[in-house]
Structures are given as structure tokens and as C-alpha cells.
Amino acid sequence: MRRSALFLVLVVVLAGLPSPTLGAEATAYIDDVSVSPAQPAPGERFTLTTVIQNAENSPSNLDVTDVYVRRVDDSDDITRVEELGVIPPGSDLSVPLSMRFDKQGTYDLRVNVVGRSDGQVQRLQYPVVVRVREGGPQVAVDVGDAVIGTETPVRVTVSNGEDAAVRNVRLSLAAGSAAVKNSTRVLPTLDSGAAKTFEFMVTPETDESDVLATLQYTTADGNARTAEASTPLVADQLREEVRLSPTLGSGARPAVLVDVTNLGNAPLEDLVLTLRDGDETVLRKPVRALPAESERTVRLNVSSVDRATLDVVASYETGRLQGEASSSVEYVASPGTIELTGIDVEIEDGKTHISGSASNVGLSDAQSVVVRVVPTDGVVPARPYKEYFVGSVPSSDFASFDLYADVEAGVETVPVEVTYLSDGREKTVQTTVDVSDVSNPAPAPEQNSGGGLTTPLLLGGGLLAGLVVVGVGLYAYRQR
Numbered sequence: 001m002r003r004s005a006l007f008l009v010l011v012v013v014l015a016g017l018p019s020p021t022l023g024a025e026a027t028a029y030i031d032d033v034s035v036s037p038a039q040p041a042p043g044e045r046f047t048l049t050t051v052i053q054n055a056e057n058s059p060s061n062l063d064v065t066d067v068y069v070r071r072v073d074d075s076d077d078i079t080r081v082e083e084l085g086v087i088p089p090g091s092d093l094s095v096p097l098s099m100r101f102d103k104q105g106t107y108d109l110r111v112n113v114v115g116r117s118d119g120q121v122q123r124l125q126y127p128v129v130v131r132v133r134e135g136g137p138q139v140a141v142d143v144g145d146a147v148i149g150t151e152t153p154v155r156v157t158v159s160n161g162e163d164a165a166v167r168n169v170r171l172s173l174a175a176g177s178a179a180v181k182n183s184t185r186v187l188p189t190l191d192s193g194a195a196k197t198f199e200f201m202v203t204p205e206t207d208e209s210d211v212l213a214t215l216q217y218t219t220a221d222g223n224a225r226t227a228e229a230s231t232p233l234v235a236d237q238l239r240e241e242v243r244l245s246p247t248l249g250s251g252a253r254p255a256v257l258v259d260v261t262n263l264g265n266a267p268l269e270d271l272v273l274t275l276r277d278g279d280e281t282v283l284r285k286p287v288r289a290l291p292a293e294s295e296r297t298v299r300l301n302v303s304s305v306d307r308a309t310l311d312v313v314a315s316y317e318t319g320r321l322q323g324e325a326s327s328s329v330e331y332v333a334s335p336g337t338i339e340l341t342g343i344d345v346e347i348e349d350g351k352t353h354i355s356g357s358a359s360n361v362g363l364s365d366a367q368s369v370v371v372r373v374v375p376t377d378g379v380v381p382a383r384p385y386k387e388y389f390v391g392s393v394p395s396s397d398f399a400s401f402d403l404y405a406d407v408e409a410g411v412e413t414v415p416v417e418v419t420y421l422s423d424g425r426e427k428t429v430q431t432t433v434d435v436s437d438v439s440n441p442a443p444a445p446e447q448n449s450g451g452g453l454t455t456p457l458l459l460g461g462g463l464l465a466g467l468v469v470v471g472v473g474l475y476a477y478r479q480r
Contacts, residue, residue: 027058159195238319252364336366
């Protein structure tokens with residue numbers, strides 16, 4: 001099959017000095033060699049036109065018997081013509097030499113001329129280097145680092161450096177021992193001076209394979225052409241290593257921040273992170289593919305756990321193998337939490353009055369806070385506040401409340417219930433308030449009976465005894 005790319009043939013003249021004749025000094029030489037057409041198609045014949053000059057000082061005509069072209073160190077003719085006629089002194093003869101080259105490369109040629117002058121044989125030789133380069137759209141293949149069993153991007157660039165656009169461009173990629181996904185690309189046209197890069201995903205099955213890109217197109221004059229380029233695909237053995245480093249973020253309900261590090265040489269596909277509280281799955285989150293030798297931080301928002309040891313598990317596929325990595329983190333949340341503080345109890349109009357503060361000891365707001373007396377044996381909620389709507393309490397703040405209850409004598413505690421919303425979750429907390437100081441007052445001092453001494457009598461007796469002591473003392477002093 002003929003190659004479809006156009007060839008640009010460059011002829012480089014290395015030397016033009018004629019070889020010496022046999023038996024006499026040369027009086028003829030090869031003056032020039034030209035190529036036409038300058039851009040023959042693959043397999044298309046082109047012409048080396050050789051100009052033979054007979055010197056003006058030549059004593060006789062030159063009878064040209066043979067003109068042929070050979071490769072260096074090769075005795076086979078590429079082309080030959082014979083019996084070309086006579087060249088008088090001071091004249092020249094142009095000899096067209098038809099040939100073709102099917103492959104790209106550099107050809108080191110020699111043009112040979114054989115003639116007779118004045119009965120002597122003259123042999124002339126002209127060295128010519130013909131470089132054939134591929135014209136039309138060019139194809140370049142670039143292969144990245146490859147791993148066995150892993151999709152590897154192969155980039156193929158098609159560039160048209162010629163003066164005319166080409167059409168019906170069709171690019172295909174094949175590999176000896178590798179699978180190519182979506183192996184064909186099509187373009188309606190590729191303008192002059194334009195370039196287009198295509199990416200193919202190739203999965204090598206062995207450590208070495210050949211990748212071949214084939215470009216088919218139609219030239220401006222309607223000729224179908226084909227260009228090819230190949231490159232080796234060398235793949236490494238799969239290396240797998242994944243590490244997880246979970247930490248907690250900030251706030252009332254911190255997120256779990258997981259640093260996922262891929263130390264292997266293949267990307268992690270179908271990556272999923274899972275948070276588990278024992279046998280219960282708290283959260284599952286898919287993560288986009290992680291390239292080889294890279295790291296990414298994934299944020300996992302937790303809403304249903306306040307305090308627990310959470311297991312962090314990463315499941316993935318790498319190089320067609322299923323893998324898993326795990327770690328753990330101590331999770332502690334500080335959502336809005338209501339506690340009753342500054343409790344005071346008193347009797348008011350025969351009812352037990354409980355007052356105090358609903359304090360938010362968490363790091364987020366608490367909404368719809370309600371404090372109520374829970375009815376039980378010996379305790380009945382009473383007006384004006386059987387329950388008290390506190391409303392919202394910001395974090396690290398408080399709001400006052402008042403409750404009333406009818407409490408029977410001897411009852412020492414009153415149950416109080418607090419309900420509120422924190423981070424969208426309803427919470428209920430029960431506590432007890434000590435009311436023993438008001439429900440069991442200390443007994444009054446005991447009254448004396450009628451047979452005892454009254455207080456006035458006791459005071460009078462004491463005064464009389466004191467006067468007697470003073471009188472006895474004065475009498476004793478005077479008798480001295």
C-alpha cells in the first residue's frame with residue numbers, strides 16, 4: 001500500500017568535481033542536478049535532471065553513452081539511460097533521470113556519467129544526498145508514565161504545516177498488548193498551520209508494548225493519504241499504598257477532615273469514604289479520583305453523633321484491584337445544651353415558686369426552650385406559670401424563667417423538664433429541684449406549761465438574789 005503523506009525531497013549537493021578520465025585529462029563535468037517535482041507523493045516518480053557540460057577547451061566532442069544513479073557502496077542501478085548523443089565543446093546536455101522513494105529517510109546517491117572524447121573514455125561522478133521527509137499532516141505520539149492494569153493517557157498530536165487544508169481526517173490508535181478505549185477520532189478538516197491534540201486512554205497488560213497512531217486524510221486535490229507514528233509503551237508494576245489522617249474541625253458540631261494520601265503509582269478510582277460508629281454507618285461520601293502520588297483533604301459533615309470513636313474507612317479501586325484503608329478519630333461535639341442554673345425556691349401565696357436561669361453551655365444556639373413542672377405524687381403544676389417559654393438562648397448565654405407548683409407537705413423534690421431544639425434536633429432533659437426547705441419548715445420553739453416559772457418571775461428572782469449578795473457585802477465591810 002502506498003504511504004499517503006506527501007514527501008518533500010531536498011537535494012543537497014555535496015560536491016561537483018568530475019572524476020578523472022581514463023587515459024586523459026577530463027574536459028567534461030556535471031554542472032548541476034535538480035529535482036522535479038519538489039514534493040512528490042509517496043511512490044510517485046520524480047526526476048533528477050543532470051546537466052552535463054563539455055568544456056570549451058575540449059579538443060573534441062563528448063559522446064555520452066551512459067548516465068545512471070546508484071546508492072553509495074551499491075552496484076545496483078536505481079535508474080539508467082544510454083546512448084544520449086554528442087556534446088560539442090562549450091555545450092551542455094540535460095539528462096532527466098526518473099526514480100521514486102517509498103519511505104522517509106536520507107539517501108546518499110551518486111550520479112554517474114560515461115562518455116567518449118577523442119577516443120578516450122571519460123567517467124564523471126556527482127555525489128547527491130537526497131533527504132525525504134514526510135509532508136502533509138504530521139503525527140506525534142506522547143506517552144506518560146504507565147502502570148500495568150491502569151488506564152494511561154496517550155496524547156496524539158496532529159499538525160498540518162503545509163500550505164493547504166486537508167479533509168476527512170481520521171485518527172486511530174492501536175497497541176500490541178494494551179487495550180485502547182475509544183480508539184478512533186474524526187475531524188472534518190484540518191486547516192493549514194493548525195494542530196489538534198487527542199487523548200486516548202490505554203491500559204497496558206504487559207510491561208512493554210508498541211503504540212501505533214494511524215492518520216488517514218484527503219488532500220486538497222482529492223488524493224487519499226496515510227501517515228503513521230509509533231512509540232514504545234513501557235509500564236511499571238502496580239504499587240499500592242494509601243494513608244488516612246483524620247482530624248476534627250472547629251465549631252459546635254465539627255466536621256471530620258480526612259487527609260487522603262495516595263503513595264502508590266496508580267490513581268485511586270471509585271473512592272468512597274465511610275464514617276462508622278461501631279456497626280452503624282454514620283456517613284458515606286464518594287470522592288473524585290485521586291491521582292498517583294498526591295493528597296487531598298475531604299470534609300465529612302457529622303450531624304447525628306455527639307460523642308463517639310468514629311472509624312474512617314476508604315474503599316477504592318487501583319490498577320483493577322480493590323483496596324481499603326482505615327483510621328479512627330475521637331469525635332466530640334458541643335451543640336447548644338441547656339442547663340438550669342441559679343435555682344431559687346420560695347413560698348408565694350401558698351404555692352411553691354421556682355425561679356432561675358436556662359443557661360446554654362454549648363457552642364451553638366438553642367431554640368424553642370421550654371421549662372415546665374412535671375406533675376407527680378404530691379406535685380401539681382400551678383398558675384400563673386405551669387410551664388415557661390424561654391425562647392432562644394444564644395451560645396454561652398442564659399435567660400430567666402419562673403415556675404409555680406402546689407407541693408404537699410413532706411415532698412422534698414419537684415421534677416422539672418426542659419425541652420429545646422439544638423442543630424435541628426429536639427432534646428429533652430429532666431432534673432429535680434430541692435424544695436425541702438420550704439415544704440418541711442423547722443418546728444417553732446416549745447411553750448412552757450402552767451406549772452413552770454414564767455419569764456418575769458425568773459427575772460425578778462434573779463434581781464432579788466443580786467440585791468442580797470450586795471447587802472451582805474456592805475454589812476461585812478462595816479463590821480471591820
